[in-house]
Amino acid sequence: MALDPGTLSQLIGTIRRFVDERLIPAETEVAESDAIPDEIVAGMRDLGLFGLTAPEDYGGLGLTMEEEVLAVFELGRAAPAFRSMFATNVGIGMQGIAIDGTPEQKAKYLPGLASGDIIGSFALTEPEVGSDAGSVRTTARREGDAYVLNGTKRFITNATHASLFTVMARTDPSQKGAAGVSAFAVERGTPGLSTGKVEKKMGQQGAHVCDVIFEDCRVPASALIGGVEGQGFKTAMKVLDKGRLHIAAACVGLSERILDDMLAYAVGRRQFGRPLADFQLLQAMFADSKADAYAARCMVLDAARKRDAGEDVSVEASCAKMFASEAVGRIADRNVQVHGGNGYIREYRAEQLYRDARLFRIYEGTTQIQQIIIAKALTAEAKARAGL
CATH class of the missing domain: 1.10.540.10 (Acyl-CoA dehydrogenase/oxidase, N-terminal domain)
Structure with a gap:
């Protein structure tokens, strides 16, 4: 409501x-x-x-x-x-x-x-399964009133803090695609579940990722989300559509913050006897950044409203995530450029936000995966119109 x-x-x-x-x-x-x-x-x-x-x-x-x-x-x-x-x-x-x-x-x-008493984590990505979510190799073998999980998940956000994992695992080995994947709610402390070392990342320090390892990890049958096998991929896609809009919105917020930082620095910093903000080549960067941030904001809001209206926004969510994540990367890069040498110095935060922004183009589906999703949908629509 x-x-x-x-x-x-x-x-x-x-x-x-x-x-x-x-x-x-x-x-x-x-x-x-x-x-x-x-x-x-x-x-x-x-x-x-x-x-x-x-x-x-x-x-x-x-x-x-x-x-x-x-x-x-x-x-x-x-x-x-x-x-x-x-x-x-x-x-x-x-x-x-x-x-x-x-x-x-x-x-x-x-x-x-x-x-917040429970920290949740989403365990889908694997060492050889990233964007191809339907190729999950982690297995969940039914044994009586339990499932036994085996496999490794990679780059799992908040895994070190999580007390509950939503885990995608293959329950039907005969099904090689998405149809054989199921979702499980697995609690920390379950024998056979462990986490690896916290990865040292390029940016976003304070947000921890690590492996989640399942070695004969036995969970009750009641841990199967929805109580039905083979629905895990569908659950993941529902979650990811919503998650992509969330990530796109985060990109918008960071874009607007970086633009504010960029302008504040340019107004306060003087070169050749006048503020940096007075130079037209830098003004072009301000204008491009504002247009990027504004366009991303409009896309996210439009897709969110359509989703609230009950529409399928898989394509719109991919468009918004792709555009907003690429836009924040461009804006963060311009911010470093406007700061000049100071943009490379940690004190000014421009370099930190530049590194932080880079990850947005990768998680919740890379830019290239979003392009594939969008292109497949457009092609299918065109073929349908052509009667093919």
Whole structure:
């Protein structure tokens, strides 16, 4: 259910103050320590950020897609590591259960995910299975009233903090494609489940990823999300469509933040006796950056509204994610250029945000995967019109 305009405005304003007063001032500390302070995580819980999209019946705010992206526009203005701490609960780590889970699974997990007492994680990617989600190799073999999982998941966000994993595994070895994949809710502490070392990344310090390893990991049959085998890929695609709009919104927020930083620096920095902002070649960068950010914002809002109206937005979500992630990369690059030599120095944060922005073009489906999704849909429509 959509919030009334006054309540939504109050929520967005509260989030904006939290970003400005708590998150942005802590960026340097987080980047240097590769950890988000406990008091900031507690503040996120108090603000309800872990439960933005969880159903109201389970303690969440139940935001619509449009309301979610409006909130993420604000949250995205801070370094992306902060958003990653709760985003798996808002999105891929919780939505599979919220969308396709049994009533028992929802009752068991959604309240804890909404409060942040449970950190969720989404375990799909594998060492040789990234964008080709239908080629999952992790297996789930049925043994009586249990399944036994074997395999390794790679680059799993929040895996070191997670107490619940949504795991994609192959339950039918005879099915080589998506049809043989099922989804499971697997709790940390289950014998046979372990996590690998935290990866040292190019950017987004404070957001941790690592391997999740299953070695004869036995889970009860009740862990099968939805209680039906072979639905895992469909669940993943539902989650990823929504997740791509969330990521696109985060790209918009960061784009707008970087543009603000770029302009503030250019107005305050003087060369040849006048502000950098007075030079036309730099003004062209400001204009291009504003157009990129504005176009991305419009795309995200349009796709979110269509999704709320019940439309299939697979293509629109891919368009928004592709454009917004590429746009934030361009804007971050221009920001370094406008800063000149200072853009390469850590003190000014331009280089940090440049590194942080780079990952957006990879996760939740690379730019190239989005291109394939869009092109396949367009080609299918054209063939249908041609009667082929």
